[in-house]
Amino acid sequence: xxxxxxxxKPSYTNNLNSxxxxxxxxxxxLLHTFLKNYSTSEKYGGLGPTKPEEKxxxxxxxxxxxxxxxxxxxxxxxxxxxxxxxxNHMVFTPLLASTCVGTLEFRSVAEPIAxxxxxxxxxxxxxxxxxxxxxxxxxxxxxxxxxxxxxxKSLDPWKFKLSYDKLIIASGAEASTFGINGVHExxxxxxxxxxxxxxxxxxxxNLMLSDIPGIAEEEKKRLLHCVVVGGGPTGxxxxxxxSDFILKDVHQRYAHVxxxxxxxxxxxxxxxxxxxxxxxxxAVNQLTKSGVRLVRGVVKDVQPDKLILSDGSEVPYGLLVWxxxxxxxxxxxxxxFPKSPGGRIGIDDWLRVPSVEDxxxxxxxxxxxxxxxxxxxxxxxxxxxxxxxxxxxxxNRVAKAGGGHANSTKDVDIGEPFVYRHLGSMATIGSYKAxxxxxxxxxxxxxxxxxxxxxxxxxxxxxxxxxxxRNRFYVAINWLxxxxxxxxxxxx
Amino acid sequence: xxxxxxxxKPSYTNNLNSxxxxxxxxxxxLLHTFLKNYSTSEKYGGLGPTKPEEKxxxxxxxxxxxxxxxxxxxxxxxxxxxxxxxxNHMVFTPLLASTCVGTLEFRSVAEPIAxxxxxxxxxxxxxxxxxxxxxxxxxxxxxxxxxxxxxxKSLDPWKFKLSYDKLIIASGAEASTFGINGVHExxxxxxxxxxxxxxxxxxxxNLMLSDIPGIAEEEKKRLLHCVVVGGGPTGxxxxxxxSDFILKDVHQRYAHVxxxxxxxxxxxxxxxxxxxxxxxxxAVNQLTKSGVRLVRGVVKDVQPDKLILSDGSEVPYGLLVWxxxxxxxxxxxxxxFPKSPGGRIGIDDWLRVPSVEDxxxxxxxxxxxxxxxxxxxxxxxxxxxxxxxxxxxxxNRVAKAGGGHANSTKDVDIGEPFVYRHLGSMATIGSYKAxxxxxxxxxxxxxxxxxxxxxxxxxxxxxxxxxxxRNRFYVAINWLxxxxxxxxxxxx
Numbered sequence: 001x002x003x004x005x006x007x008x009k010p011s012y013t014n015n016l017n018s019x020x021x022x023x024x025x026x027x028x029x030l031l032h033t034f035l036k037n038y039s040t041s042e043k044y045g046g047l048g049p050t051k052p053e054e055k056x057x058x059x060x061x062x063x064x065x066x067x068x069x070x071x072x073x074x075x076x077x078x079x080x081x082x083x084x085x086x087x088n089h090m091v092f093t094p095l096l097a098s099t100c101v102g103t104l105e106f107r108s109v110a111e112p113i114a115x116x117x118x119x120x121x122x123x124x125x126x127x128x129x130x131x132x133x134x135x136x137x138x139x140x141x142x143x144x145x146x147x148x149x150x151x152x153k154s155l156d157p158w159k160f161k162l163s164y165d166k167l168i169i170a171s172g173a174e175a176s177t178f179g180i181n182g183v184h185e186x187x188x189x190x191x192x193x194x195x196x197x198x199x200x201x202x203x204x205x206n207l208m209l210s211d212i213p214g215i216a217e218e219e220k221k222r223l224l225h226c227v228v229v230g231g232g233p234t235g236x237x238x239x240x241x242x243s244d245f246i247l248k249d250v251h252q253r254y255a256h257v258x259x260x261x262x263x264x265x266x267x268x269x270x271x272x273x274x275x276x277x278x279x280x281x282x283a284v285n286q287l288t289k290s291g292v293r294l295v296r297g298v299v300k301d302v303q304p305d306k307l308i309l310s311d312g313s314e315v316p317y318g319l320l321v322w323x324x325x326x327x328x329x330x331x332x333x334x335x336x337f338p339k340s341p342g343g344r345i346g347i348d349d350w351l352r353v354p355s356v357e358d359x360x361x362x363x364x365x366x367x368x369x370x371x372x373x374x375x376x377x378x379x380x381x382x383x384x385x386x387x388x389x390x391x392x393x394x395x396n397r398v399a400k401a402g403g404g405h406a407n408s409t410k411d412v413d414i415g416e417p418f419v420y421r422h423l424g425s426m427a428t429i430g431s432y433k434a435x436x437x438x439x440x441x442x443x444x445x446x447x448x449x450x451x452x453x454x455x456x457x458x459x460x461x462x463x464x465x466x467x468x469x470r471n472r473f474y475v476a477i478n479w480l481x482x483x484x485x486x487x488x489x490x491x492x
Numbered sequence: 493x494x495x496x497x498x499x500x501k502p503s504y505t506n507n508l509n510s511x512x513x514x515x516x517x518x519x520x521x522l523l524h525t526f527l528k529n530y531s532t533s534e535k536y537g538g539l540g541p542t543k544p545e546e547k548x549x550x551x552x553x554x555x556x557x558x559x560x561x562x563x564x565x566x567x568x569x570x571x572x573x574x575x576x577x578x579x580n581h582m583v584f585t586p587l588l589a590s591t592c593v594g595t596l597e598f599r600s601v602a603e604p605i606a607x608x609x610x611x612x613x614x615x616x617x618x619x620x621x622x623x624x625x626x627x628x629x630x631x632x633x634x635x636x637x638x639x640x641x642x643x644x645k646s647l648d649p650w651k652f653k654l655s656y657d658k659l660i661i662a663s664g665a666e667a668s669t670f671g672i673n674g675v676h677e678x679x680x681x682x683x684x685x686x687x688x689x690x691x692x693x694x695x696x697x698n699l700m701l702s703d704i705p706g707i708a709e710e711e712k713k714r715l716l717h718c719v720v721v722g723g724g725p726t727g728x729x730x731x732x733x734x735s736d737f738i739l740k741d742v743h744q745r746y747a748h749v750x751x752x753x754x755x756x757x758x759x760x761x762x763x764x765x766x767x768x769x770x771x772x773x774x775a776v777n778q779l780t781k782s783g784v785r786l787v788r789g790v791v792k793d794v795q796p797d798k799l800i801l802s803d804g805s806e807v808p809y810g811l812l813v814w815x816x817x818x819x820x821x822x823x824x825x826x827x828x829f830p831k832s833p834g835g836r837i838g839i840d841d842w843l844r845v846p847s848v849e850d851x852x853x854x855x856x857x858x859x860x861x862x863x864x865x866x867x868x869x870x871x872x873x874x875x876x877x878x879x880x881x882x883x884x885x886x887x888n889r890v891a892k893a894g895g896g897h898a899n900s901t902k903d904v905d906i907g908e909p910f911v912y913r914h915l916g917s918m919a920t921i922g923s924y925k926a927x928x929x930x931x932x933x934x935x936x937x938x939x940x941x942x943x944x945x946x947x948x949x950x951x952x953x954x955x956x957x958x959x960x961x962r963n964r965f966y967v968a969i970n971w972l973x974x975x976x977x978x979x980x981x982x983x984x
Contacts, residue, residue, distance in 0.1 A: 045706010088700060089982035105597060110982040114745045121745045130700035147704055150697060160706050193984040205642060208580060208622035212639055214537010214652045253606045253613045470977050477969060485962045490581035490602040492685040 046161035056165035056404035065381045066363025067170035069388030071117045078399040080125030086148045097238040100199040101245035102487035108474040138356035165406045173326035173364035182302030187322035204491040206318040223318035224261040230324035231267030233427040240430025243290040264293040276448040279435040340367030349417030362387035434458040538653035548657035548896035557873045558855025559662035561880030563609045570891040572617030578640045589730040592691040593737035594979035600966040630848035657898045665818035665856035674794030679814035696983040698810040715810035716753040722816035723759030725919040732922025735782040756785040768940040771927040832859030841909030854879035926950040
């Protein structure tokens, strides 16, 4: 079987110039025939099942907090690890808002998967594949994938199958739009580095266009009106960063238009609703002081240059950032697994998908089944990270007990169920100020902090959580240069 | 007249919330009427002529080496300065090749115009406009411009006119394709930051796709074949950077495909033809040693995944970088001025366009008229920079002698003609090696260096020439981290 595996994954075979020597050199006709037999389409390769004497294969779908923590902690001496994701890096989401205005560089908040788990690039059985999973076939322990070619002209998307011994679904969630017309077309989300890049380009474009001679007053005001919809931590942090940028850098570098630029934060209920009341009032005061207009309203319709609220009022905008939380992705909706309340993949106390063998779901795409009697956990980085860590430990234990291969965990002790302990919430609100709410739940008692001390805690906490030393170093350097010479405004 | 100017440039007028007070607040109907009268289209504003008691206005077209050096050196106490360019930053071109493979960050090689000349963002009469110049009307001392909206959906390009007292055309050149079919569609140039970003994205995409299971051997080899056309300094430096990236980072981070990736440099004549023979041979040896295949050939046709040489041979490629030098841009071709040999804007010994008043041309878009008896200077950063410096000094002197306003230089002594003294050429060839050729011309005697010492000179020379301290610092930090932890491979 091993030659078949070699055929199926020709990246490990040698070419004529290669210095490594394999016992045989596969002829291309044999490869072709095999691929034809293996699948329905000619363009269809894959990785076949592992043999009992080989390392079992863990396939992870996704490269967010959950997937990457899992990839980092898995024992690569006992497992081969395959990661399938449309992006080859993890985004350090809590710092993403800072990259939009140039406080941080984009690359400082992106951690390549190969740096998180070096085995991915070094070990022959481990790999990262730039692809989306299109379907899961739990009966045959197979996932169907399709490459992401990103509009590259000369490439068709390439389909392939992967056999897994263990499957970890950590594919995340999608931004909620509540079915509001025009959100996808005209608003920008703030979930990926390319979103931050788009926001930055648009913001700088609008700043420059508003200075062109002959532009009408109304148009100028519209271009420089930045609207954020959604008053959760992301929306509040972005508004805070934006007002810092305006107060410091726009006043200095775009002095001509400084009186025209405004930030409006629209929220249907209360901002930072999960935080302590006292902290929330503090946040409202601080944001208002730094010029952010807080509007309570419900968005009904989004048009190219204005949005319509449910009371009929119109809000012209030049930049619209949408951060109203997340919901289940189309991929998750289409999977045939039972669902948790809220439509996530239903999991049991051990984060397993209980109806099938060897499938786990973690992070924003997973929620406890109603039958567990447990609440669905919030879509937070700390939940995802803890779940990734838990599953890695569980799988390491399973493999050591001889249950690493497919359909072999029946008699293995998988240990204690997953327990989540909330470590508190943090959010920055600009002007070197932040909120830290260290309570177990909304109604519990506990420590809550605000102002500069908590901003300092926030920065330090994040600095030590940025995964690689390289990025910790760059984040520190970026913060230092922003403090000393201001934010960079080149629109590249 | 001053209220008209205010109307024409409403960025300096106040809005209702503004704290600055102007003697009047222009009604929008007045503005509208004025704009209608001023131009043929309703969407047409601009800056009218300066009055004798106002500072004269210098308009610079372009933000490359020539334009930015000019902007930096102009005396903003005697002139208002307006820069019109499709990009708000200068690209530090000698280091651009390093950004493609992640040795340097993109932003480390981009210098915002507002950082080069702070008056641009601080003084009310000085500005940067994100626009292209579409035409020059030297009789009326006017330039016609159109905003660059970069595909922003809700914005039409906006036309406006600028009156100038002095006009500096520094709009640069365009990449030469010699009319070869398919170059614009399939090859990537290496002249702007967005080109480097595109090369990087494509290179990383190909590296990842080539590792997908089931891919055919031929396709894998094609995807990982990087072809560079043009053996001048840009092509050689990029090939060198690419081979460094392959030898160090690909071997480590993409170990699965390391034996498939190759670099081919195609040149019709000799590589680095302007350099000393001995240096050229050294470069050929070094490049070959680090795995770059040097091919002498002429490209006849470029297809989506292969190029055809004039001897009929086919070269499949995954990445194609085109760096065969530059020629006159469409804008320059369409200008009604007499041309130099090679089709550039013809200039006299003082870099003036002699047929008209108050127009200067510098950098790659300008060449000495045949009547001057001087040779057209090569399209080099050092030529452009020296010309920018010269014109700034000339104009500062003119203003102090009372000739700053339009049509008033007739009786002013404008000083000595421009003299160019070549300071030598430098090129890196990868593996911490470089060539330095300090000779006045190809046939002259002089110092030429190679190897590590000249690489060190090259790095130091560039570090001190990067304009701002911020970027000098970032370039040093980038080099340090590349040396210590390798290049970043996140595809963002």
